[in-house]
Amino acid sequence: MIKSDKTEKDIIKRFSGLNLNIKLYTMVLALVAIWIIFSVATDGNFITPRNISNLLRQTTVTGILAIGMVFVIIAGQIDLSVGSLLGLTGGIAAILNVWYNLNGLVSIFVALIIGILLGLWNGWWVAYRNVPAFIVTLAGLLVFRGILIGISKGYTIAPLSTDFQFIGQAYLTPSSGYILGVVAVFLVIYLVLNSRKTKAKYNLELPPLWIDMLKIAILIFFIGLFIFILNLYRGVPLSVLILLILMLVFSYISSKTVFGRRVYAIGGNVEAAKLSGIDVKKITLILFALNGLLAAFAGVLLTSTLNAASVSAGQNAELDAIAASVIGGASLSGGVGTVFGAVIGALVMASIDNGMSMLNSPPFWQFVVKGLILLIAVWVDVISKNK
Amino acid sequence: MSEYILEMYNITKEFPGIRALDNVSFKVKRGEIHALCGENGAGKSTLMKILSGVYPYGTYSGEIFFNGEKLILHSIKDAEKKGIAIIHQELALIKELSVKENIFIGNEPNKNGIVDFDQMYLNAKKILQQFNLDIDPNTLVKNLGVGQQQLVEIAKALSKNASLLILDEPTSSLTEADVEILLKILKKLKENGVTCIYISHKLDEVMEIADTVTVIRDGKTIGTDSAKNLTKEKIISMMVGRELSQLYPREKHFIGEVFFEVKDFNVYDTKIQNRRIVKNVSFKLRKGEILGIAGLIGAGRTELVSSIFGSYPGKWTGDVYLEGKNVIIKNPSDALKYGIAMVPEDRKKEGLISLMSVKENMTISNLENYKKNLIGTINENRELLDVKDYIKKINIKTSHFSTQVKNLSGGNQQKVVLAKNLLSKPKILILDEPTRGIDVGAKYEIYKLMFSLAKEGISIIMISSELPEILGISDRIIVIHDGEKKGEFENKNVTQEMIMQCAIGGRSNND
Ligand SMILES: Nc1ncnc2c1ncn2[C@@H]1O[C@H](COP(=O)(O)OP(=O)(O)OP(=O)(O)O)[C@@H](O)[C@H]1O
Ligand SMILES: [Mg+2]
Numbered sequence: 001m002i003k004s005d006k007t008e009k010d011i012i013k014r015f016s017g018l019n020l021n022i023k024l025y026t027m028v029l030a031l032v033a034i035w036i037i038f039s040v041a042t043d044g045n046f047i048t049p050r051n052i053s054n055l056l057r058q059t060t061v062t063g064i065l066a067i068g069m070v071f072v073i074i075a076g077q078i079d080l081s082v083g084s085l086l087g088l089t090g091g092i093a094a095i096l097n098v099w100y101n102l103n104g105l106v107s108i109f110v111a112l113i114i115g116i117l118l119g120l121w122n123g124w125w126v127a128y129r130n131v132p133a134f135i136v137t138l139a140g141l142l143v144f145r146g147i148l149i150g151i152s153k154g155y156t157i158a159p160l161s162t163d164f165q166f167i168g169q170a171y172l173t174p175s176s177g178y179i180l181g182v183v184a185v186f187l188v189i190y191l192v193l194n195s196r197k198t199k200a201k202y203n204l205e206l207p208p209l210w211i212d213m214l215k216i217a218i219l220i221f222f223i224g225l226f227i228f229i230l231n232l233y234r235g236v237p238l239s240v241l242i243l244l245i246l247m248l249v250f251s252y253i254s255s256k257t258v259f260g261r262r263v264y265a266i267g268g269n270v271e272a273a274k275l276s277g278i279d280v281k282k283i284t285l286i287l288f289a290l291n292g293l294l295a296a297f298a299g300v301l302l303t304s305t306l307n308a309a310s311v312s313a314g315q316n317a318e319l320d321a322i323a324a325s326v327i328g329g330a331s332l333s334g335g336v337g338t339v340f341g342a343v344i345g346a347l348v349m350a351s352i353d354n355g356m357s358m359l360n361s362p363p364f365w366q367f368v369v370k371g372l373i374l375l376i377a378v379w380v381d382v383i384s385k386n387k
Numbered sequence: 388m389s390e391y392i393l394e395m396y397n398i399t400k401e402f403p404g405i406r407a408l409d410n411v412s413f414k415v416k417r418g419e420i421h422a423l424c425g426e427n428g429a430g431k432s433t434l435m436k437i438l439s440g441v442y443p444y445g446t447y448s449g450e451i452f453f454n455g456e457k458l459i460l461h462s463i464k465d466a467e468k469k470g471i472a473i474i475h476q477e478l479a480l481i482k483e484l485s486v487k488e489n490i491f492i493g494n495e496p497n498k499n500g501i502v503d504f505d506q507m508y509l510n511a512k513k514i515l516q517q518f519n520l521d522i523d524p525n526t527l528v529k530n531l532g533v534g535q536q537q538l539v540e541i542a543k544a545l546s547k548n549a550s551l552l553i554l555d556e557p558t559s560s561l562t563e564a565d566v567e568i569l570l571k572i573l574k575k576l577k578e579n580g581v582t583c584i585y586i587s588h589k590l591d592e593v594m595e596i597a598d599t600v601t602v603i604r605d606g607k608t609i610g611t612d613s614a615k616n617l618t619k620e621k622i623i624s625m626m627v628g629r630e631l632s633q634l635y636p637r638e639k640h641f642i643g644e645v646f647f648e649v650k651d652f653n654v655y656d657t658k659i660q661n662r663r664i665v666k667n668v669s670f671k672l673r674k675g676e677i678l679g680i681a682g683l684i685g686a687g688r689t690e691l692v693s694s695i696f697g698s699y700p701g702k703w704t705g706d707v708y709l710e711g712k713n714v715i716i717k718n719p720s721d722a723l724k725y726g727i728a729m730v731p732e733d734r735k736k737e738g739l740i741s742l743m744s745v746k747e748n749m750t751i752s753n754l755e756n757y758k759k760n761l762i763g764t765i766n767e768n769r770e771l772l773d774v775k776d777y778i779k780k781i782n783i784k785t786s787h788f789s790t791q792v793k794n795l796s797g798g799n800q801q802k803v804v805l806a807k808n809l810l811s812k813p814k815i816l817i818l819d820e821p822t823r824g825i826d827v828g829a830k831y832e833i834y835k836l837m838f839s840l841a842k843e844g845i846s847i848i849m850i851s852s853e854l855p856e857i858l859g860i861s862d863r864i865i866v867i868h869d870g871e872k873k874g875e876f877e878n879k880n881v882t883q884e885m886i887m888q889c890a891i892g893g894r895s896n897n898d
Contacts, residue, residue: 198768199768201768202768202769202771202772203772204768204771204772252764253762256764256765256767257762257763257764257765258754258755258757258758258763258764258765259763261747261751261754261765262751262754264740264742264743264747265740265743265747265751268740268741268742268743269736269739269740269741271736271737272736272737272738272739272740272751273740273751274698274718274719275696275698275719275729275731275737275738275752276719276751276752276807277718277719277720277722277723277724277752278720278751278752279718279720335740335742335743336742
């Protein structure tokens with residue numbers, strides 16, 4: 001009797017653990033499917049190291065935007081201004097660098113600060129003036145783009161100084177790539193073992209050792225494969241590394257910190273969140289500021305990669321970021337979503353752009369396909385929920 | 388036609404990780420009022436959701452016959468067409484719409500697709516009047532109290548001309564007076580030949596109104612019997628599987644000095660300016676004391692405590708003294724800082740974040756205490772230990788701590804809200820209808836917990852519309868009528884009648 005009870009509980013536990021990840025699995029599977037289709041369609045050109053490297057670099061801008069966007073969406077808000085914000089901050093950085101000969105890093109730093117300030121502007125209207133985020137950020141979309149056109153006088157601003165170009169265009173040397181890999185592997189092992197140790201200290205149930213070992217092995221495999229493939233071309237792109245680091249940092253914030261937990265709570269039920277003593281206004285403000293910062297980051301990166309800033313930079317990027325978040329499992333009604341999912345979503349979008357342009361299909365098809373993928377992703381989610 | 392209007396055979400329903408119903412059989416005679424009793428999580432709501440098409444044919448196993456015919460439902464609409472209407476445990480009204488629109492939602496009287504609002508108004512008025520409900524059909528639902536909303540739900544179900552009406556805990560948010568109205572309505576319906584299935588944790592009501600009682604426990608049918616052959620005690624022992632010797636486990640506890648004081652509280656309506664909902668209320672609270680606040684629903688008790696807690700959306704004035712010092716509480720976060728926690732009345736709207744897990748809900752107002760570094764990383768191990776501790780302590784029935792709270796039964800959700808507030812280690816705990824929708828066994832556990840908190844020196848303010856509970860638990864009682872404090876009693880030799888007298892407007896006290 002006691003024994004059967006226990007196995008039943010075990011099953012339940014595995015089940016609920018699995019349940020949480022089903023969304024993630026389907027998404028990763030969808031991504032793999034897309035890759036296979038393009039690989040076949042392009043006779044394998046899609047998965048050459050060179051193209052994978054390009055694909056990942058193409059993902060960075062949408063990826064970074066999606067990281068910020070998914071936070072905003074989880075909190076039940078929306079930010080339509082990030083495309084313009086990206087263009088404006090990228091433009092400001094380029095103007096400082098090119099027209100005023102300011103040092104690259106300083107220009108970037110100023111652009112990031114302006115990103116935060118513009119994000120605070122959005123957040124203040126939403127949180128403390130109670131204007132709906134859709135309206136505030138729609139206004140931002142127009143205002144920021146307008147300012148960009150004004151200050152750049154419609155010119156494309158180029159070329160940038162070499163230090164500015166560095167962040168978007170540099171690659172890690174193969175050996176430093178591997179060193180980084182080894183460091184990452186040790187970090188993973190340390191973290192897993194450490195978590196086991198503290199769990200044991202608290203007398204909590206430990207997952208079987210072999211499961212943790214398997215996890216470590218799989219991670220090592222992917223880290224190794226990732227660096228190996230990229231090293232076959234020119235090494236790990238610095239911009240991709242930045243995306244990965246931002247993803248890890250914000251994943252951590254969303255899932256492990258008090259702040260992250262509160263963001264989910266606000267999106268899940270504002271009333272209950274308020275009654276639980278959460279300062280909803282402050283957190284909303286911070287969220288928009290963070291989103292501004294990340295958009296500025298993306299702006300700087302885009303400018304650096306293209307070695308130019310233009311009036312139209314980042315147009316429609318907010319829509320890509322929203323789509324990426326939603327494909328990655330976020331729900332526009334709030335309370336649901338993950339940073340990792342959003343980045344995978346961005347990768348899906350970039351894969352479609354990349355693969356279809358390799359196939360030389362006319363650009364209009366990319367819009368059509370991306371639109372349909374978004375629709376289907378949400379539909380699949382809806383069905384799986386109703387089951 | 389057979390004697391039974393409804394026969395359900397061998398119903399089994401599983402959710403991921405849990406079997407909510409295990410081979411349940413359930414038969415209801417035509418024209419009777421059939422009560423369904425059982426502990427929180429026993430499977431009552433689940434069984435009724437199957438019967439009303441919420442869980443459609445194919446998602447469960449077993450057979451249902453309605454009027455002798457096999458019943459296959461694909462949706463709630465199907466059930467309504469067959470004449471089965473349900474009033475769910477959790478209110479399902481649209482707050483921004485008016486009463487009349489809510490009553491006829493999905494069945495709007497119309498001419499060629501254009502809604503005929505006048506007709507709707509008249510029909511709504513007729514239904515409301517039929518049952519002596521004094522509610523204007525044009526009022527927005529959000530402006531009604533919970534009790535009145537419940538009555539609107541009932542009117543809505545009645546508008547569908549159902550031959551089988553299911554009421555899932557309809558009275559948990561009603562005052563005695565409203566309960567009386569409802570029971571009268573049910574008796575009238577019975578005269579008109581409507582069959583009712585009635586779920587309630589209030590066994591007095593069950594004994595008063597039911598013809599037949601079925602008890603389920605842990606997803607299994609324990610028994611069905613005619614109410615004549617049963618007593619409250621018998622039903623309880625069938626529900627919990629053991630005898631429960633007393634309902635209120637009173638324990639002696641030390642009551643200290645006055646340490647919290649509310650002075651001249653006035654609370655204003657959010658809509659109508661200068662209309663006071665609470666008028667000059669003052670009271671004192673001693674350390675380790677359980678203070679009961681009695682009154683009718685709508686008397687202003689919820690408004691009073693929510694302004695003390697800082698969560699009232701409108702304007703209020705008044706002073707709060709904590710340990711002799713005047714403290715200013717502008718929002719719930721201030722209140723929590725001073726050690727004041729509150730379990731709100733409407734758990735779905737204000738207490739729970741339904742997409743989050745049991746664990747995350749329990750610690751959300753207390754996360755500061757689990758920070759382990761400057762960036763605010765949560766110490767999840769410590770969190771988990773506390774959560775598991777409380778799941779055990781107040782016996783929350785859940786398949787796992789990571790289950791989303793929306794999948795818990797109503798009573799267990801209430802326990803999660805309670806656990807969340809206990810975890811914030813308050814000095815003063817405000818409970819607004821804490822045992823609403825909770826079964827007798829769990830109520831007993833909660834009372835025991837309240838006494839053990841009082842013993843630890845925590846002061847408790849409990850709003851309750853159940854007089855036996857007020858009398859069974861409180862050390863002192865204040866009664867609110869129409870926003871005014873009408874009476875104050877040390878809980879010695881007080882009777883229900885004395886409190887009721889106050890609650891309906893007479894003034895008295897026994898000090
Ligand atoms: N959608 C769901 N997913 C998973 N489990 C569920 C779901 N709905 C109900 N359950 C589980 O099924 C069991 C029966 O729940 P049900 O709501 O029928 O109880 P109940 O008898 O109505 O209790 P209460 O008196 O508290 O309302 C509970 O253990 C509950 O956690
Ligand atoms: Mg129920």
